[in-house]
Amino acid sequence: MRQQFLSTMLACALLLPGGTASAADSVRLKDIGRFGGWRDNMLVGHGLATGLAGTGDSQRNRATRQSLANVLTQFDLIIPQDQIQSRNVAVVMVTATLPPFARTGDRIDVTVTSAGDARSLLGGLLLMTPLKGPDGRVYALAQGPLSVGGYKYGLNGNVVQKNHPTVGGIPGGATIEVAAGSEVLRDGKLEFLLAEPDYTTASRIATAINGGFSEPVAAALDAGTVSIGVPAEWRGRLVGFMTRIESLNVQPDQRARVVVNERTGTVVAGADVTLSRVTISHGELRVSVVTDYLVSQPVLPLRSGPGVRSEVVPQTRIDVAEPPAQAVQLGLGSTVGDLVRALNRIKASPRDMIAILQGIKAAGALRAELIIQ
Incomplete structure (x- = not known):
């Protein structure tokens, strides 16, 4: 089970050989946002x-x-x-x-x-x-x-x-019985709303829209809104204008994130999550407390005497096992996929993986946002 978990996370972390995401990934605008006024x-x-x-x-x-x-x-x-x-x-x-x-x-x-x-x-x-x-x-x-x-x-x-x-x-x-009105055009302008606000993505969307028309019609207002002016020649063909905008491709920028679910022991990381130089020492201290209960019986001549009864005597033993700690050292530019491979070699459990990620984040070596669910 441990090996299967780490192998699964390694497959999720490494989208491409070497642990780097493709720079040519682009999506349609309609897949990362919607026009303002379009709502349930x-x-x-x-x-x-x-x-x-x-x-x-x-x-x-x-x-x-x-x-x-x-x-x-x-x-x-x-x-x-x-x-x-x-x-x-x-x-x-x-x-x-x-x-x-x-x-x-x-x-x-x-x-x-x-x-x-x-x-x-x-x-x-x-x-x-x-x-x-x-x-x-x-x-x-x-x-x-x-x-x-x-x-x-x-x-x-x-x-x-x-x-x-x-x-x-x-x-x-x-x-x-009554249709709900949807007003998408306000003062001759459209608003494109990003599903995940990001300043870089909003700027790229405005650039892609301006490149698709003969004049600059789009401008990023903030991280989640792009204002689009409708040219005069498209005023009577608003549906076609919106269709053309939705079909444009853009490369969205992604923030490095690592999502940890402590209840299920699940860790999901993007391929572009990198680590600084860090050394990890992983060890376990196992304490085992075992109690055996023995019953002491009185000898035969005293069994019928007053106040004579059986006595339960607990016997407790404590075993402490501390295996030697195993160290993992990662160089500059290592990814979470490299970390998974290293922890896989020392047979770290999923719970250990979560604790190690939290420690790396606290040490400032994890260049990503750590989200704990």
Whole structure:
């Protein structure tokens, strides 16, 4: 397992022979950012799931009884809340994501979660539920049968459960009633937003865009925003202008990072992470404490005497083993891949690898950002 881990990390750290990343790696602009105004919108609603086979909310849930009474009043049925007794209904919260440029009549997926004490939503039907945005306006209506993908059955204290039966979904369960406006052109300019802000990458994007047109139209405003002016000849062909920009290639700059997950013992490092001159001494001190319990029995003539009993006598021994420390020395310009190979030779464990990286960072020899999860 130890050998497999170190070999896996070595393969991740060395993208190319010699541990150097390719300088010709370039990506499309649409893969590293987006235009301003292009965003999703969150929708949420409160509704009822009916048709549950006795697994709905209990009578203690007043919100369920009040919601069901409100629904029945729309059909000219006036029933007091205290007279509503049903375990086939559950109050639920409904969420959805309204994509950009969605049109009226389009259908989107919804997620339904129990908001009460229902045991399962299996077999339930969501009643028509309005989905509202942050401005309180209704943008979609959701309704349909729930797809749970789990179950929960119990009898006499025995419970069998698979997945989470109190969460379900309805594919295409909501119909958009009001389209969300997306304004990408403001004052005759577009804004390109980087997914990972970086000043060098933003400058390269502006240079690539200016090189793709006959006039300078782009300028980097900050590490995450590039302002793009629309030339006069492209004003009536905005879609084509944006398509041409998205298709441009640029080489993004990458910050050297080493990600460490202490819970799983995982270390992920980029190929361009280098080390300064450093010497690592790795050793282990193993202390083993073993206790044996012996029972002392009284001799036969004294067994029946007053106050005579068996006695448990612990015997403890301590073993200390300190193997000689093994040293690893790395020269200037060594990479994390070189470090992995060196630690692989001395058979260091993944936990030791994490501790060594933390020590190298504290010593100032790791030329990267160390992220501990």
